[in-house]
Amino acid sequence: MRQLIELLPHENIVYFGDTARVPYGNKSAEVIREYAVQDAKFLVSKGVKIIVIACNTASALAMDVVHAYSPVPTIGVIEPTAKEAAKLAGSKGVGVIGTLSTIGSEAYTSALRRIDSKSRIMTQACPLFVPLAEEGMFDHQVTDLVAREYLSQFTGKVDVMILGCTHYPLLRGAISRVLGNVVSLVDAGEATAKSVFELLSSSKMLNPQKSKPRYEFYVSDFPQKFNEIAESFLGRKLEFVRKVQIYSNGEIR
Amino acid sequence: MRQLIELLPHENIVYFGDTARVPYGNKSAEVIREYAVQDAKFLVSKGVKIIVIACNTASALAMDVVHAYSPVPTIGVIEPTAKEAAKLAGSKGVGVIGTLSTIGSEAYTSALRRIDSKSRIMTQACPLFVPLAEEGMFDHQVTDLVAREYLSQFTGKVDVMILGCTHYPLLRGAISRVLGNVVSLVDAGEATAKSVFELLSSSKMLNPQKSKPRYEFYVSDFPQKFNEIAESFLGRKLEFVRKVQIYSNGEIR
Numbered sequence: 001m002r003q004l005i006e007l008l009p010h011e012n013i014v015y016f017g018d019t020a021r022v023p024y025g026n027k028s029a030e031v032i033r034e035y036a037v038q039d040a041k042f043l044v045s046k047g048v049k050i051i052v053i054a055c056n057t058a059s060a061l062a063m064d065v066v067h068a069y070s071p072v073p074t075i076g077v078i079e080p081t082a083k084e085a086a087k088l089a090g091s092k093g094v095g096v097i098g099t100l101s102t103i104g105s106e107a108y109t110s111a112l113r114r115i116d117s118k119s120r121i122m123t124q125a126c127p128l129f130v131p132l133a134e135e136g137m138f139d140h141q142v143t144d145l146v147a148r149e150y151l152s153q154f155t156g157k158v159d160v161m162i163l164g165c166t167h168y169p170l171l172r173g174a175i176s177r178v179l180g181n182v183v184s185l186v187d188a189g190e191a192t193a194k195s196v197f198e199l200l201s202s203s204k205m206l207n208p209q210k211s212k213p214r215y216e217f218y219v220s221d222f223p224q225k226f227n228e229i230a231e232s233f234l235g236r237k238l239e240f241v242r243k244v245q246i247y248s249n250g251e252i253r
Numbered sequence: 254m255r256q257l258i259e260l261l262p263h264e265n266i267v268y269f270g271d272t273a274r275v276p277y278g279n280k281s282a283e284v285i286r287e288y289a290v291q292d293a294k295f296l297v298s299k300g301v302k303i304i305v306i307a308c309n310t311a312s313a314l315a316m317d318v319v320h321a322y323s324p325v326p327t328i329g330v331i332e333p334t335a336k337e338a339a340k341l342a343g344s345k346g347v348g349v350i351g352t353l354s355t356i357g358s359e360a361y362t363s364a365l366r367r368i369d370s371k372s373r374i375m376t377q378a379c380p381l382f383v384p385l386a387e388e389g390m391f392d393h394q395v396t397d398l399v400a401r402e403y404l405s406q407f408t409g410k411v412d413v414m415i416l417g418c419t420h421y422p423l424l425r426g427a428i429s430r431v432l433g434n435v436v437s438l439v440d441a442g443e444a445t446a447k448s449v450f451e452l453l454s455s456s457k458m459l460n461p462q463k464s465k466p467r468y469e470f471y472v473s474d475f476p477q478k479f480n481e482i483a484e485s486f487l488g489r490k491l492e493f494v495r496k497v498q499i500y501s502n503g504e505i506r
Contacts (some may be wrong), residue, residue, distance in 0.1 A: 021273070021274060026476050026477045026478075027273065027474055028474050028475050028476060030474075032271050100478070101475040101477060104477065127387075127388055128381075128384055128395075131381055131383075131384040135380055135381060141398065142381075142395060142398050142399055142402065144312065149395065194383050219287050221280055221283075221284045222281050223279050223280055224279045224280075224281075224353040224354060224357065225353070247502075248498075
């Protein structure tokens with residue numbers, strides 16, 4: 001969302017955060033696919049012109065079902081991010097970190113191999129990074145220690161690291177301290193926003209209006225510390241926020 | 254469940270783990286209360302004679318609504334655990350650790366004050382303990398560091414510490430290393446199992462059959478690493494495990 005706002009400052013954005021059912025990262029593929037389609041239906045009911053699956057886990061596991069359902073174009077984070085990483089990769093190869101589900105799905109590995117069948121890929125699930133980021137422990141010795149635990153194995157072995165989870169850019173500092181400056185960190189959000197920009201331009205779907213855009217945030221719950229966490233992600237105050245209900249047969253409204 | 258099996262080896266037990274929607278610990282009170290009643294309805298549909306809310310968060314926030322709904326007796330973890338802690342407390346007082354929701358609800362503080370209006374109480378939410386326990390990092394320097402962060406303030410100030418979350422007994426080692434042996438750790442599971450035993454005996458509801466009991470585990474999802482985590486909690490293999498669906502209007506079957 002933050003990256004989209006930067007790159008597409010005139011687009012209205014409808015955001016849905018399934019806060020009652022997060023985290024998706026350690027649920028089964030079956031449940032993630034069911035929830036992702038319900039989420040997409042909600043966005044379509046709001047009249048959007050394109051759906052961005054701004055979650056690595058949902059993109060990795062549910063891209064096909066959301067695409068099959070959706071009457072509007074759908075962009076996930078995996079393809080654009082893999083493309084960006086492949087562009088930056090040198091002789092050593094690409095590292096990928098993400099949730100258990102994202103890494104377990106091998107979605108990044110498949111996408112990278114489709115671009116270059118000989119690419120060298122190392123992956124690692126980092127399940128503690130999400131709670132650390134949500135605790136706001138961006139620069140804390142605990143986070144440094146956890147980062148060392150997960151990432152030391154990559155030292156000297158990759159030239160690019162895909163931050164394959166929305167939370168990880170918040171831990172960029174700790175991640176860089178282990179990997180060093182020689183490794184480029186590829187932010188899935190940034191790569192995906194570029195892809196959205198390209199799609200909207202090439203298909204002439206950009207908003208012709210240059211007025212101040214409208215941002216609508218919908219969530220399925222107001223969890224503890226919601227505003228605090230949301231604002232640390234977005235870097236701004238949320239103005240329009242509504243709680244929606246998840247109904248019978250998964251309808252959200 | 255583990256404590257119940259030890260204390261009541263002849264009782265059949267129906268377990269429901271709402272694995273599709275966990276963790277409850279950082280959701281809003283409203284959502285927790287809604288889910289807890291749905292969960293209780295499922296257990297009642299299985300013909301149980303008593304419901305144990307074996308979750309501190311649900312006990313802290315939803316005991317009244319589950320009790321109001323339930324046609325069978327209901328026991329939560331807060332009252333029995335507070336009673337046990339009050340019994341062990343000396344001149345210094347009682348510490349309580351739990352999830353954000355449990356601590357925020359002040360359920361333990363109220364329960365302890367009902368027993369002794371002058372009791373001295375210190376509380377602290379420890380949101381990283383659940384993910385650390387689920388990662389199996391029981392004896393790890395990261396866990397020790399996090400424990401020091403949360404618990405140093407208690408040193409010399411309490412004689413009892415309530416482990417107010419089902420996951421925390423798994424981190425007993427790290428917690429003791431910070432608090433020292435002089436502080437008694439009160440396990441909510443153990444105190445609650447005792448209470449269940451007392452209720453069943455005094456109301457003559459104990460199972461008269463002495464045959465091998467039946468344990469049925471129902472979950473709403475098979476998350477990543479489910480068996481691994483479940484077995485580390487239970488200390489035994491799960492034999493009967495079924496996945497149930499959460500339907501329209503919250504019905505679970």
